[in-house]
Amino acid sequence: MGDWNMGLGTLREGVLIKLADLLDNPKCGWRQLADAVNTQPQFRCSEKELIGCSIQVLSAKGSPSRLLLAKLADRACSLGFLLKCLKKIEHQEAVQYLNTIVMEQIRITVQPQSQRVPEGGRVVLSCQASGSPGLGYQWFIGKEEVPNGSARDLVLSHFCLSQQGYYICRVNHGESFVFSQWAQVTMSMSGNSSSASGLCITQQPWNTTNAEGDCLCLECRAEGNPPPQYQWYHNEQPMLPANKSSLKIPCVTTADRGKYSCRVYNLYHEVWSDQAHVEIGPGSLSGASWDVTDEACFTPVPARQLSHFYATDKVALLMGNMNYQYHKQLRAPMADVHELTNLLRQLDFKVVSLLDLNRQEMHSAVTEFLLLLDRGVYGLLYFAGHGYENYGNSFMVPIDAPDSYTSEHCLWVQDVLQRMQERETGLNVFLLDMCRKRNLNDDIIPQPGPLKVTANIVFGYATCVDAEAYEVNKDDLSNGIFISFLKQRLLAEEKVTVMLDRVAEDMGQCEITRGRQALELRSNLSERRALTDRIQSSDCPVVTSARNLQWAIAHVLPESRYLHFDCGVKVQLGFAAEFSNIMIIYTRILDQPQDIISCTAELSDFSEGVDVDLKLTNQENPWDTGSLLFTLETMSRPEVPRLYTRLRALQRLKKELKFTVCLHYQYSNMDEEVEEKQTVTVGKPLVAKLNLHEPRLPRSFSASSSSDLHTFSLPESSSFPEGLESSVLASETSSLGSASTCWSYFSQPGEVPGSVKQVNVPEETFSPEFLESDRPQPLCAESKSLPHDRLEDLSVQFRTKQNFHSC
Missing domain, CATH: 1.10.533.10 (Death Domain, Fas)
Known part of the structure; x- marks a missing residue:
């Protein structure tokens, strides 16, 4: 703040x-x-x-x-x-x-490292912390302050014997402070130590064989100046988080077998360790399993059931309808979809999140989602909005449903489920956060076709038959009752039906929801599959690459641009995604001549089809544009003035997005304001590339679901950077990670550019220039929870009738 x-x-x-x-x-x-x-x-x-x-x-x-x-x-x-x-x-x-x-909590992000330095050598001790702006640093050797040691990096240019000792850094802001760990700096006896000129690995990881359920421990230690940093790789893929000298994996499975190596680096040098081959044999999980602490000591914890299952991939489609044209407006779907998106990303799901869809757009979105499903894939579909149920058939209501809507105006849940079944997925999870009251205007009884017996369906209704679903209103944001409880359990490592059972129990113990809303579960899942199961790619890399590219099409942001005006003003134009169909554009003045005393860059004249409230454009804060979830705290320098505009319903954009940047400025010797304009075209961003407004062909999925991906081709509107399509589809070993830069994926410290990365790209991401730090970092909101994430407060949230609304 x-x-x-x-x-x-x-x-x-x-x-x-x-x-x-x-x-x-x-x-x-x-x-x-x-x-x-x-x-x-x-x-x-x-x-x-x-x-x-x-x-x-x-x-x-x-x-x-x-x-x-x-x-x-x-x-x-x-x-x-x-x-x-x-x-x-x-x-x-x-x-x-x-x-x-x-006062954000001060947290040490980079700890100083112990090191050995030759006499006369150069010592660099680094300490970095996150928290409120204006953090102060003070270095100590023992209990004595280091003279001039008030920066994040402590530099000792000519190290001598008297400077040996233990160093620590105190990070403070006002009355709050925290200390780093101790770092011992000693003088090496040899003047030609290898660490003085670069990096030297002193301990290599060894080949090992473990039984399932054992704890895998690998060590790689190095010396260097500046101190080395570490990044572990499994089968040439970076492991997150794995950035310490020791790698410990409690309770290994066969998915953990393979080749392990460690990249050791500092500001100037980089070396790689030897490859360690790890074999995993059969084992037993009876008795205690082990959890590993930072001090490398083992602490017994109750045994947990090990999942022997894996997903070939994980994809999710989240749809939230709020702004109905002819029916009561809802508030919770926006926050619910946002919460669920962040949680599923932590489980490595590829997530498409969409708000306010009409019938055609919902139908097209489901069809595109089905293209991502394949044998062994985990598919999750979530809908929040108005709905109803007649004679055992459930219907999701789009925002354009007429006043007296029937099944022909809605999406039939059982039909979508049948189409999911035909994809031969490893797990189908369908979560419906909607009412299930009868629709008296609809007397049609549709007859669904036979479902294949696959034993992989998990159906979760937020409420019971002929009952309503409720949302909690608090501040400017709302959560549905179902998501308020689900988000507390979703990351649990247990069978998905067990996890949902616990959610149902939590809801049943809440006094305010008892008798009003109860979770109803239906499942034929015969295997102990969990949303936390790991991803192990299929044997067909072409299919995997095609799925990655198909998903990636909906998440491409325009690159940041720099506009030069005749008056000498330079304007930065940046982009960020709040949802898959909602984008925020910002403008910022980078340079202006000294004789210009005031200057702003505003957006206007947007392409036909895009939904933008002109009264809420060009605002100084994102929340003034109608965004309650996108915050300035996610940026490295939130104090830099910017103007924000929020574009909704990108799925209805039929042509390339075009708008005008209007520069208003005033010279010091003039009373009148001067205006310059530039027209900008940025293609079809995010989900606009999928053309969801266009009708899809009648469904005709074959029993062999993978054929759709084998014959996969890019839509004509695709505007990936040159060479991306061939880099993903031409090679049988290609994958999403090798081309991920096109939708603003940034390498973490310790990653090799172009290396394969299995985690999906955050949706709330920025153009690279949106961040102004020395090294770009990936942005996501996965660590931010909405304000009303404590269920103990529900009794307060429901204290008045005005705060208790059904959908």
Whole structure:
């Protein structure tokens, strides 16, 4: 958020509402806070103002505390002074909440490493941390401060004997601080140590044979200056996370057999270890299994069932309908799809997330999704929106369904399931977060065709037959009841039906949902398959490559651009994806002549078909464009001024996206504002390439599902960089990783450019220039949870009827 000198008005509305909610009580609330701020005359409230606050309780949505906070914000009250007053009135919950919002936790991301250095050599100790802007660093040797040691990197140019010892770095922000680990720096006895000129591996990993269920331990140690960093590879693919000198895999399976090697590198050099061949034989999992701590000591934990199954790939289609044309608007699908997207990415699913689809678009999206399914693939389809169920048949309602809709206006769930079955997948998971009330306008009883007996179906209904599904409203965001509980369990390493059973039990224990909504499960899954099962590619790399490319088409962002105007102004144009069919465009002034005193670059004249609210374009903050999920905190320099515009419904874009960048500027010696324009064309970004607005051919899937991928071809609208198609399809050993740069995938430290990478690319990614750090990093929101992720708060969230809505 920033430092404590920032004003109260810099807090977002949702944060202020939460603070007001904590202060709306008679014992330790807004009246006590008003007395506390009176110590500063500029913040003192008159009796009339206090009466104005108190009468807010007469309004259904009124809040005395919210009005008081607004008055303090108008008077430029700082966050530091507010915190001081909250501590004075001993409101511990509000203090803790404000601390959490304003002061991100300081976390050491790069630890200093011990090293041996020859006399007169150069020592570089590095310590890096994440947290609030303006972190301070101070180095110590033992208990003594190192002179001039106030930077992230401590450099000792001419190392001598008196500088030997243990070094530690203190990272601080205000009153908060954290220490790094100790690093011992000693003098080597030989002046021609190999570490002085580069890197030297001192311990190589060894070949080993393990039984299933054993713990695999490999070691690779090196010396160097600067200290070495490590990245482990399994069968020439980078392992994440595996960036320490020791590699430990508890409870190995046959999927872990193969060749292991370690890349050792620093700022100047790189060496590779020998390859270690690991064999995994049969074993037993009876008794205790082992978990490994950072100190390399083994801690017994209860035995868990080892899954012997794997997926040849994992794909997911998430659809959320909110803005219905003729029916009640919903709020939860946006947050639900966002939450589920981030969680599934952690499980290596290739995710396509779409909001607000009409019938044709839903049908086309499902058809494209089915093309990604193949033998052994795990497929997950999730829908959140309006729905109904008649005579055992369920229907998903698109946003363009008429007032008196019937089955012919909707997507038939049982038909989609039958089409999924024909793909011979390893696992089919279908999650429906919708109501299942009867539709009295529809008296048609469709007859589904026979389902193949594959024993791989898991069906999850968010509610029971003839019941409604509910959403929780809080701040500006909402979650459905189902996702509120599902997100707590989804990453568990257990059979998918067991995981969903636990979700059902959690929902049953929540008093507010009891009697209103209960999860209903249907399954014929005969194997212990879990969403956490690992991916092991099929024996046909061409099919795998085709699937990767088919999925990747829907996730290509335009490259960042730099526009040069005649007046000498340089404008950066960048792009980021919030969902597969929602893109955010930003403009930023990079350079401007000294005689120009004001300058802004705004977007206008968008192509026909794209959905954009002109009143919400060119805003200073993403949330002012209608984006509640895309935050400035994901950027390296959020303080740099930018203007944001949010484009929705990219699936309806029939032609290339074209818009105008209008530059408004004013010279210091002129009163009038001058305007220059440039037209920009960026192709068909993200899901627009799939042309979901076009009708698909009638379904005719053969029993051999892989034939679709063997005959796979790119659509005419594909605009991948030259050579990408051939690089993915021509070679039988090619894969997504070798061409991933086209949708803004960045290599992690320790990865070899062009190496194969199995994890899917984050959807909330940026053009490379969107980040301004020295080394590009991948961006995703997978570590951010929505504000209402604590189910203990449900009793508060449902305290009034206005906060309890059915869909």
